[in-house]
Amino acid sequence: MGKSVFYHAGCPVCVSAEHDIISLIGVDNVEVVHLNQDMSRFDEAEKAGVKSVPALVTPSGQVLHINFGASMADVKA
Amino acid sequence: MGKSVFYHAGCPVCVSAEHDIISLIGVDNVEVVHLNQDMSRFDEAEKAGVKSVPALVTPSGQVLHINFGASMADVKA
Structure with missing residues (x-):
C-alpha cells in the first residue's frame, strides 16, 4: 500500500x-503536510480534490475530509 | 489497540x-454499523458524538466525521 497524505x-x-489518523493508520503510512508552513504543496492539494482541511488523500486518490478545520480559501488567505 | 466503529x-x-477506511485501517480493526439496518445502535452513536454519517469513532473515543453523507436527523427521519 502506498502512503496517504x-x-x-x-x-x-x-x-x-492528525493524532487520531496517525494512531489509526501508523506514522509510516502517512505523510503529513502542513500547508501554512509549506504553501508550495497548496496546488497539489487542491488538484487532488482537497476542499477543506484537515483532509486525507488515500493511496488510491480518494479524498477524505475529516471534520472541518478551515476551507482551502481560508488557508490561502 | 481497540476497534474503531x-x-x-x-x-x-x-x-x-467505508471502502477507504477499511483499506487504510484494516478490516479487523473496525466494526461497521449500518444505522438504517440497525437503529438500535443510533443512541449509542449519538452519545459518542456522531453528528453526521459516515463517521469513525476511534478506540480513544474521538469522532472523525468523514466527508458528509447525511445528518443524524436525516438518518432518524
Missing part, C-alpha cells in the same frame, strides 16, 4: 485529527 | 468512505 493547516481541529 | 447509513458517500 494528510493535509492540514495547524488549526486545533487539524492537530487533533 | 464506523457508523454509516448506506448512502453513496458512506459506502465509498
